Amino acid sequence: MPIICAEPIIIDDTTLRDGEQTAGVAFSRKEKIAIARMLDAMGVHELECGIPAMGDEECGSIRALVELGLNARLITWNRALVGDIRASIACGITSVDISLSVSDIMIRNKLGKNRAWVREQLKQALGFAKENGLYVSVGGEDASRADLTFLAELMDLAVTMGADRFRFCDTLGILDPFTMFEKVRALHGAVPSLPIEVHTHNDLGMATANAIAGIKAGARFVNTTVNGLGERAGNAALEEVVMALKVACGIDPGIDTHRFREISRYVGRASHRPVPAWKAIVGERAFAHESGIHADGVIKNPKNYEGFDPGEVGLTRQMVVGKHSGTSGLIERYRAVGITLTGDEAVLLLVRARNMAGDRKRPLTDADLMRLYETSSSSLAAA
Numbered sequence: 191m192p193i194i195c196a197e198p199i200i201i202d203d204t205t206l207r208d209g210e211q212t213a214g215v216a217f218s219r220k221e222k223i224a225i226a227r228m229l230d231a232m233g234v235h236e237l238e239c240g241i242p243a244m245g246d247e248e249c250g251s252i253r254a255l256v257e258l259g260l261n262a263r264l265i266t267w268n269r270a271l272v273g274d275i276r277a278s279i280a281c282g283i284t285s286v287d288i289s290l291s292v293s294d295i296m297i298r299n300k301l302g303k304n305r306a307w308v309r310e311q312l313k314q315a316l317g318f319a320k321e322n323g324l325y326v327s328v329g330g331e332d333a334s335r336a337d338l339t340f341l342a343e344l345m346d347l348a349v350t351m352g353a354d355r356f357r358f359c360d361t362l363g364i365l366d367p368f369t370m371f372e373k374v375r376a377l378h379g380a381v382p383s384l385p386i387e388v389h390t391h392n393d394l395g396m397a398t399a400n401a402i403a404g405i406k407a408g409a410r411f412v413n414t415t416v417n418g419l420g421e422r423a424g425n426a427a428l429e430e431v432v433m434a435l436k437v438a439c440g441i442d443p444g445i446d447t448h449r450f451r452e453i454s455r456y457v458g459r460a461s462h463r464p465v466p467a468w469k470a471i472v473g474e475r476a477f478a479h480e481s482g483i484h485a486d487g488v489i490k491n492p493k494n495y496e497g498f499d500p501g502e503v504g505l506t507r508q509m510v511v512g513k514h515s516g517t518s519g520l521i522e523r524y525r526a527v528g529i530t531l532t533g534d535e536a537v538l539l540l541v542r543a544r545n546m547a548g549d550r551k552r553p554l555t556d557a558d559l560m561r562l563y564e565t566s567s568s569s570l571a572a573a
């Protein structure tokens with residue numbers, strides 16, 4: 191059943207920040223500009239575009255993105271350090287994520303500090319950002335393992351100091367959607383005046399589900415990356431979150447989805463992480479039908495076996511002849527290469543086509559189909 195959102199859902203795409211943090215991935219400046227332009231043209235609302243603290247090269251890229259004058263809001267990632275925020279301001283940035291580890295495990299074992307230090311650091315960094323007129327998302331790193339009462343306390347402090355939103359991060363990707371929902375709902379209930387952003391990771395294969403659960407629990411901002419790039423197993427994929435919102439939740443975040451295939455292929459090349467054929471939404475074979483019952487159903491009406499039209503994401507439907515084909519699919523494929531089969535001919539050819547696909551461990555090409563037809567001509571004449 192469609193859910194009603196009082197306010198629009200804002201997609202904050204972090205392909206250029208967390209996406210580039212995928213181990214071994216490095217985008218050139220030219221690629222960053224191309225990706226940002228595409229995302230902007232598609233109507234993506236915000237781009238987390240880099241980390242000024244990384245140094246001159248990164249700052250040069252961020253400045254170049256600022257100079258594009260995109261519609262999308264550009265936001266940078268910063269530790270809760272005045273120096274990091276200064277570096278963002280020097281890039282011409284007016285929106286920042288100020289990140290603080292908020293779980294006791296990270297506060298103790300990574301930062302070597304305590305909760306009081308975190309509070310103090312937030313005051314200093316947020317205070318500095320606000321004095322400089324910045325829009326601020328307070329990033330709660332490892333929020334999914336943090337004490338909820340402490341999180342609510344930090345959120346209260348953030349509201350008092352003028353923060354614009356709080357980012358709930360499932361940094362390790364260890365939540366399930368039900369727990370995600372409960373935690374985000376609890377925080378939203380505790381501090382309703384501070385909008386929540388959700389940042390999810392795919393370590394258990396639930397990044398998209400958790401992003402959607404966060405939105406259903408009241409989050410208004412959601413982080414995505416093209417193809418689900420990101421630390422370790424990646425983040426929630428832009429194309430999955432947007433289509434899940436549209437198809438499963440009845441929420442249209444206003445993104446031009448027709449370019450999903452195009453941007454997916456571009457980012458796949460630029461990241462040297464080719465898109466698997468079966469990848470949800472954008473995989474080349476995401477709308478390929480081989481199994482007899484499915485092919486027959488799709489031929490009768492695509493709605494039988496497609497949750498949405500492939501054209502909506504820039505893909506095309508493919509009818510495949512293989513080991514699981516039935517006669518309807520085979521007749522349809524032969525029709526596409528200009529040959530009309532009778533029912534008897536299809537029955538005869540089907541056995542041979544299945545065997546051929548099984549032997550070759552791949553679907554039959556047009557050339558395979560033609561050869562099969564020609565080499566079966568005497569049997570077909572008798573059929």
Ligand SMILES: CC(=O)SCCNC(=O)CCNC(=O)[C@H](O)C(C)(C)COP(=O)(O)OP(=O)(O)OC[C@H]1O[C@@H](n2cnc3c(N)ncnc32)[C@H](O)[C@@H]1OP(=O)(O)O
Nearest residue numbers: 211241243244267269270271289290291300301331361421
């Ligand atoms: C969950 C995330 O994705 S967070 C984003 C992570 N992204 C990146 O790390 C990519 C870019 N990072 C970098 O270029 C570098 O790590 C830099 C420039 C930020 C820091 O570089 P270095 O000074 O060489 O430090 P190094 O990377 O070895 O260690 C990180 C330091 O930041 C500290 N730190 C980590 N998170 C925070 C935080 N939120 N606020 C303040 N300090 C922090 C660590 O405690 C550590 O400092 P320490 O050595 O005094 O304990």
Ligand SMILES: O=C(O)CCC(=O)C(=O)O
Nearest residue numbers: 289290329330331359361
């Ligand atoms: O903004 C933050 O605090 C960190 C975001 C992040 O990349 C993560 O927690 O995985």
